[in-house]
Each structure stands twice: as C-alpha cells, then as structure tokens.
Amino acid sequence: DADVTQTPRNRITKTGKRIMLECSQTKGHDRMYWYRQDPGLGLRLIYYSFDVKDINKGEISDGYSVSRQAQAKFSLSLESAIPNQTALYFCATSDFQGGSTDTQYFGPGTRLTVL
C-alpha cells in the first residue's frame, strides 16, 4: 500500500460547490503539506501543518481551508470552488528531525476541475 494516499484522484465540480480533498499517510510523519500545481508554475504551497495543533498558511491560502483530524490525516477544503482553482493538488509529508534537511514525500495527486 502507498505511504501517502489522496482521495479522490479525480474530481469534476461546478462553480460555487464545496469540495474536500483528503490525504492520509502511514509514514508516521508529523508534518503534512498541501500544494497545487499549475502548468509552468511549479508547485505552490497552500497550507502546512507541523503537528495536529499547528496549522499555517502557505503562499496561496485564499479560498482554501484545512483540517488536521489526526497525525495521519490532513484535509483541504474549497469552500466555494471557482474555475481558477482547477489544478493538480498534491499532499506531502515529512519527518523533521531537527537541525537537518527535511525531505518531503508526495501523494499521487488529485486532479480537480471546476466548471
């Protein structure tokens, strides 16, 4: 089984709908991240969580919210989806040990289309 899973893998929705993307991990990592990827723009950080009680905005958090239900689960919500939120969304995890490089591991991605 994959260490980082995302559901759904593909979703088509309409403008104004509320959408939740879910991420689960079995790696036992404390840190979890949500990114979106658009062609030519690389990956951009939406939200990140360093533990269950610590949630922080990334560079493009407007229009999104998150919930860290447990160490293993981190959900991303679009409260009222709009077409420019059409993108590929990735969840990632990392296991920061302190004073060293923090490697991130990515889930398979969710392709979201907002019509």
Add this chain to the structure above:
Amino acid sequence: QKEVEQNSGPLSVPEGAIASLNCTYSDRGSQSFFWYRQYSGKSPELIMFIYSNGDKEDGRFTAQLNKASQYVSLLIRDSQPSDSATYLCAVERAGGTSYGKLTFGQGTILTVHP
C-alpha cells in the same frame, strides 16, 4: 525576480549525453536544495538533496551547489530515455519555522531521444 528559477525548457539531449539542469535562487539564507523528478501525470519523487557547497554524486546524478553564486545544478550522465521527465528544483530556507517549507521552481522538461 522569482525566488527559485530554473532554466527554461524544454531541454532535449541524445541518449548517452550529459543533461545539465540549472536553478538559481534569490534568498541567501537558503539552506537546503532538492531535486525532484516528475513523470507526466505522476507525483514528484526525490532524486537527491544537497546542502554543502560543492558536488554530491549519486549514481548517474550529480548535484552541484554554489552558495556564493546562489546556483544549484543537476547533471545526469549517460542520459536514458527513461530520464525524460520534468525536473523540479526546490529550496528550503534556514531557521525557525522555515524548516520543511519548500519553494519550488517552475520545472524544466527534459527529453532524452534515442
């Protein structure tokens, strides 16, 4: 100026050649540098990271870091068609809550043709 900028692609090299991928960054406080490979429709996977000036080799891959010039590169020796992918450079800032927060470049598409 973008925080992390990669050489514009796409880059096309013949099989067996050396592919050179470049990345510059603007924050001098950056500490760690990562290269990810992403096949079309797949998630990024880590190739290697580097945090000390100089070269770091792993098989056919060599990462080179020059902090004075704010430059990091990835060399792929004996390129194979299976190396065809998008390569993402990512930079981690140093200090406090910046650990673990990566800033990515826009990616360079590499095609290795037989």
